[in-house]
Amino acid sequence: MADAGMMDLTHDREMLRTLYAPATGAFSMVDVPLLPFAVWDGEGLPELSSISTAIRNLYTAIYPIRRHARERMGKSFVEPPVELLYWADDMREWAAGHRNNWRWRAQITLPVWADARDLEDSAAEMRQELGLAAPLRWDAFAEGKCVQMLHIGHTDDVPVILERLYREYLPQAGLEPSGPYHEIYLDDWSRVSPAKRKLILRQPVRTRPN
Incomplete structure (x- = not known):
């Protein structure tokens, strides 16, 4: 049985679109509700090889649940995207790009x-x-x-977007980061050209103290 406070995205399609189809190329605010996840905790540095292995294992682990959901929902079933969270115990290490001290999970x-x-x-x-x-x-x-944004295109553009988010948008809005940086991958990147990849960039925030 679902937790009374947990959002059922299969019934709330408007919230589903809000969370997974935000505006392209523009920052927007969203209030992300209580949701259930299968989590694969990262081990070691957030390198492509270790992340790819974690994603593959995560999809393998939840395959029976996905199969059951597909049987229950039929044509209404939507394949959920993989999400990655990155942070550091000292977020200054994250902001400085010191990947040796980053932590992550899929x-x-x-x-x-x-x-x-x-x-x-x-x-x-x-x-x-x-x-x-x-x-x-x-x-x-x-x-x-x-705060989130849908980015379509090369991932080389992401650092520039994040620089604008942290250096300009958040300070001007009186906000500051409050939790792990979050990426949501809407495509299978092995099947989509780099110029057409869809990636949601999401950052939990709070009001900056005066």
């Missing part, structure tokens, strides 16, 4: 009916593919007030 939204036991059972069904060690867990959290 996550995918789950149906509200899929609880921690369902995720455990799903991973157990895929144990042969995953191996014995699986830093997988169920979590539910609300990011709350965030």
Whole structure:
């Protein structure tokens, strides 16, 4: 049974669009509600090889849940995107780009009916593919007030966008970062050209103290 305070995105299509289809090329505000996730905690530096392995394992672990959701929802089923969160214990290390001190995790939204036991059972069904060690867990959290933007194009442009976000947009709006930086990948990048890749950039924020 879904938590009474948890958002069911399969029924709230307007919120689904707000969270996963924001404006392109412009910052916008969003209040991200309580959502359930399958989380794969990153190990080591956030290198492409380790992130790719984590994403592959995460999709493998939740395959039985995705199959069940597809059977229950039929044509209404929408494949959830993979999301990556990055942070540092001292966020000045994140802001300075010192990747050696970054921490990260991969996550995918789950149906509200899929609880921690369902995720455990799903991973157990895929144990042969995953191996014995699986830093997988169920979590539910609300990011709350965030600034986000949909970027379409090369990822080389992202640092420039983030510079504008942190140096210009947030200070001018009287805001400051309040949580891990968040990227949501709307495409399978192995099938989409770099110029057409869709990426949501999201940053939880709070009002700056006077």
